[in-house]
Amino acid sequence: MSVPSTEARAVARGTVLRGRGIVPGIVRAEALVSPETISGWGGIDPAQGTIIERRHALCGVCFTGKVLVFPGAKGSSGWSGFFQSTRLLGTAPAAMVFTTVTTKAVLGAVVTRVPTVSEFDRDPVQVIRTGDIVEVDGDAGTVTIVG
Amino acid sequence: MLLTDDDRAMRDGRDGDAVAAAMDLLVRYGEGLGAERLCSVRNVAGTSTQPTPAKEKIAAEGGWNKAYAVINLDCDDEIEIPKMRVPTCQLQHGFSADALNITPYNPHLVELQADAEAFASDRGINILATCTPYQVGNLPVRGEHIAWMESSAVVYANSVIGAKSNCEGTASTGAAGLTGRIPYWGNHLDENRHGSHLIRADVPIDSFLDWGLFGYFAGHVVQEERPVLTGELGLPSQADLKHLGAALATTGGVEIFHLPGVTPEAPSVEAAFGPHEVPEPVAFTASDRRQMYELLNNQGDTEDVDFVLLGCPHASLDQLGEIAALLDGRTLHPGTELWIMTPRALRAVADRNGYTEVIHRAGGRLLTDSCPAMSRTAPKGTRVFATDSAKQAHYLPAILGIEAWFGTTADCVQAAITGTWKGELS
Numbered sequence: 001m002s003v004p005s006t007e008a009r010a011v012a013r014g015t016v017l018r019g020r021g022i023v024p025g026i027v028r029a030e031a032l033v034s035p036e037t038i039s040g041w042g043g044i045d046p047a048q049g050t051i052i053e054r055r056h057a058l059c060g061v062c063f064t065g066k067v068l069v070f071p072g073a074k075g076s077s078g079w080s081g082f083f084q085s086t087r088l089l090g091t092a093p094a095a096m097v098f099t100t101v102t103t104k105a106v107l108g109a110v111v112t113r114v115p116t117v118s119e120f121d122r123d124p125v126q127v128i129r130t131g132d133i134v135e136v137d138g139d140a141g142t143v144t145i146v147g
Numbered sequence: 148m149l150l151t152d153d154d155r156a157m158r159d160g161r162d163g164d165a166v167a168a169a170m171d172l173l174v175r176y177g178e179g180l181g182a183e184r185l186c187s188v189r190n191v192a193g194t195s196t197q198p199t200p201a202k203e204k205i206a207a208e209g210g211w212n213k214a215y216a217v218i219n220l221d222c223d224d225e226i227e228i229p230k231m232r233v234p235t236c237q238l239q240h241g242f243s244a245d246a247l248n249i250t251p252y253n254p255h256l257v258e259l260q261a262d263a264e265a266f267a268s269d270r271g272i273n274i275l276a277t278c279t280p281y282q283v284g285n286l287p288v289r290g291e292h293i294a295w296m297e298s299s300a301v302v303y304a305n306s307v308i309g310a311k312s313n314c315e316g317t318a319s320t321g322a323a324g325l326t327g328r329i330p331y332w333g334n335h336l337d338e339n340r341h342g343s344h345l346i347r348a349d350v351p352i353d354s355f356l357d358w359g360l361f362g363y364f365a366g367h368v369v370q371e372e373r374p375v376l377t378g379e380l381g382l383p384s385q386a387d388l389k390h391l392g393a394a395l396a397t398t399g400g401v402e403i404f405h406l407p408g409v410t411p412e413a414p415s416v417e418a419a420f421g422p423h424e425v426p427e428p429v430a431f432t433a434s435d436r437r438q439m440y441e442l443l444n445n446q447g448d449t450e451d452v453d454f455v456l457l458g459c460p461h462a463s464l465d466q467l468g469e470i471a472a473l474l475d476g477r478t479l480h481p482g483t484e485l486w487i488m489t490p491r492a493l494r495a496v497a498d499r500n501g502y503t504e505v506i507h508r509a510g511g512r513l514l515t516d517s518c519p520a521m522s523r524t525a526p527k528g529t530r531v532f533a534t535d536s537a538k539q540a541h542y543l544p545a546i547l548g549i550e551a552w553f554g555t556t557a558d559c560v561q562a563a564i565t566g567t568w569k570g571e572l573s
Contacts (some may be wrong), residue, residue, distance in 0.1 A: 022179040042520075042542055047200065054545050072371075074400050077296035080316035081199075084218065088201040102371070102400070103333060106179040107316045110172070111221045116179070 012145050017120045017127060021141040022096075022106055025115035028135040028146065029094040031128050032066035034058050040079030040108065049091025067136055067143075068093040069128050072100035079104035084111040095136035097124045097143055117141050148177045148330075149184040157326055165229055168222035169322035175221075176319055177330035186331040189233045190287050190310075192280050192295040193320025195219050195272065196263040197240035197521070198256045206259070211266035219321025228270055228325075235324035236273040236280050237264070238297045239461070242524065243276065243516040245494075250486075250514070252524045272324070276516040277490035279389065279461045281308065284492065289411050292335055294323035298402075299393035299460045299538065305403040307388050309411035311335045314402050334402055340412060341421035342405050344369045347428035348378030350436050356555045358387040359537040360439045362394030364431050371400040375419040377407060378431065386463045393460050394537040440572045443537060443553035446544045447568070451482075454529040455563040456543070457556065458488030459518055459536035466556070467497050467513070471505040473560040479510035480566030484526040491515045511563065520546050533562045533570070 035057050038044070043053040049064035064086075073079045086092040096109045096116040109116035115138035124143060128134060133147040150158070158170040177185060195215055198206075206214040209225070216222045241260050242252040264274050275283055278297050281304065287293050289309035295301050296315045304310045313333045315323070323329045333339055346365050352358060365374045374395070383391065383406070395401035405413035413419035420426075457470060470487060479485055487506060489497065494515050497503045503513050519525045520542050525532065533552040534540050540553040552562070554570030562568050 020181065023175075042546055052545075074371075075298075077298050077301065077314045077316055080318060081194075081218070084221070084318070085199065085201045088205070088217070100371075101180060103180065103313045103315060103319070107176050107319050110175050110179055111316075111318050113221075119181075 012127065012129070012132070013147065015127060015145045017122055017124055017143045019117045019120035019141050019143070021138040022118050023109050023114060023116035024138045026135065026137045026139065027067070027095045027115045028133065029065060029067045031069050031130060031132045031134045032061065032063050033125060033128055033130045034068070034070040035125065037072045037074040038070050039075035040073065040082035040104070041076035043075060044082055044086070046082055046085035046089050046091060049086055063093045064091045065094050067095040067097060067134050069097045069124050071125050072098050073102055073104035073108060077104065080108035080111050083108040087112050097128070097136060099123050099125055117143055148174060148182055150174070154185060154328065163229060164224060164226040165216070165220065166325050168216065168220045168224065168226060169325040172221050172318055172322045173326065173328055173330065177332070180330050180332045182330035182332035184331050185328040186292045186335055187327055188292050188294045188323055188329050189327060190285065190291065190293040191231070191233060191235040191320050191324045192238050192285065192297065192300060193219070193235065193315070193324065194238050194240060194296065194317055195267050195321060196237050196260055196274070198259040198263070203259060211263055215321065219318055221318050230271040231324040233324065233327040234273070235271065236275045236285050237267055238275070238280065238300065239278040239517055239521055240276060241517050242514070242522045246514055246517070249512050250522070250524050251527050252522050275490060275492070277461045279490060282461065282463060282493065283490045292329070294320050294329040296320050298396035299389070301402055302392035302396045302404065303389060305334055305340070306392060306405065306410050338421070340403055341373065341423055342375035342419040343372035344374050345416070345426050345428040346374050346376050346431060348376070348380060348431045350431065350433050351379045351381065353381030354555070355387055355390055355535065358383055358391040359394045360436055361431060362391040363398050363439045363443065363537045364435055365404070366395045366397060366399030366401055368429055369399055369401060373403050373405070374401065375405045375407065375413065375416060377416060377428070380406065383409065384465065386466050389460050389463070390536065397538045397541045437572060440553070443540045446551040447531060449531045449550055450568045452531050452533045452552065452562040452566060452568050453483055454526050454532040455483065455485045455559050456519055456532055456534045456539055457485070457559060459534065459539040462487055462489045462493070464493055464496060467493065467502045469556060470560060471502040473557060474509040474511060475505050477509050477564050479563050483563050483566045485511035485563040486519070487511060487513050488518050489513060489515060519543055523547065525549065533559050533568055535559050
């Protein structure tokens, strides 16, 4: 995974990213940042809430209860169904924050029923770091790095 | 999002609770996309029948109405699912009764799926049970808005047929069937369908294998965008186009491509790019071709092949004929299984015209409805498999933890007969 520069870190706390709300609701949780796109079908295990794609930077990492920050959705049209299963099996992320709007990612966020924001003024994958505490406001369309 | 009077009436319950829930989902989804409105569709391809752990639990507690409500409409209410408003079909799903005693797939799941099929059929859903509905009676017309899922079918519908679909999902197609509506966004708008990249083959592309390798390469290059493919191209068959699209949607998220002079929205290279300037081409060279072949084959070390899989996407009649001819009078290696996937409707033809008998006499199996990746099932003890599909070679090693070989259809049939992989790039 890429390590943000010290300069980027210096401005990070208190930073507000402004985008468009995709799914309403407000949640505050720890961020998990994926440097690469995520597959649903064949890419995650809904029973465990983990990424399982072999060559993925986050292979084996659990996203349950995290704010999942990622560039976008890739792969099969089963994407939304797999993320819906995480909700039904109790392993869903707390919120979604993604760079690129696609039908897979938006429908996936809607049926996972977690606050979601996209279409930012800056790339959230570059600004937010894994372990940051962020507040995702799907009503206002903002993501704030609070700690 | 702008709703018509009819949309609002559906949302407000005029046509019952299920239609209201469907419209509610479409509004949430459309607003999430930033769509300005919905558009009408009269052709939906989705999925409601394949058992999953979550679906099985919901169906056990609340029946198939509940399962459809939760999974296909994202609705927790107790609602009755009525007949679909527009023609809707079931895509590929899990293995069906024809796979019992042949595959190690759980018979309990076959039973569950049969129940779900009965429920879906009663609601007017045609159980085509294939990733290739366009081969078996679901052929949209050019310019028609449709709501399909299954990435290889969506790319085929957009590119080869010239129908307009986004890559939909389980819930959006579940709602589209009940309302005849889908967000007017992405590929539904003409201005979003023009090419983004020009890719030129500097090696001849004139075989099933080469169309797959070319697609596997172009998907890497364009990712989610729209390739225009030119160069030393032979006239592709329907099976070649099916393989090309599936490969493009494997390494990339391609939902539309153009083949100038072949596909309907590209009478010429210039037309494929619409108002945009034709970009500098990216070349597909002999070394790129070899690199793609080696990439697909870097998941195989052991030359003893214990499983051969053909028919991804589901085989056409011509492919079944070719496979039957290769198998005629031969016998499979005792330690090697051969499964060939095809739609139910084509299986019926293959049964009547003798392809099935030739395949079975050699020891191969003609199966329907599913594939090893969808059902997460291969013959017991499989360690090494071979396939002529770039898509299946890409996905199956990760899904089942097995080694893969990729080659021509003839290489694969030869491996099934000898038990040994001898494929080489010619």
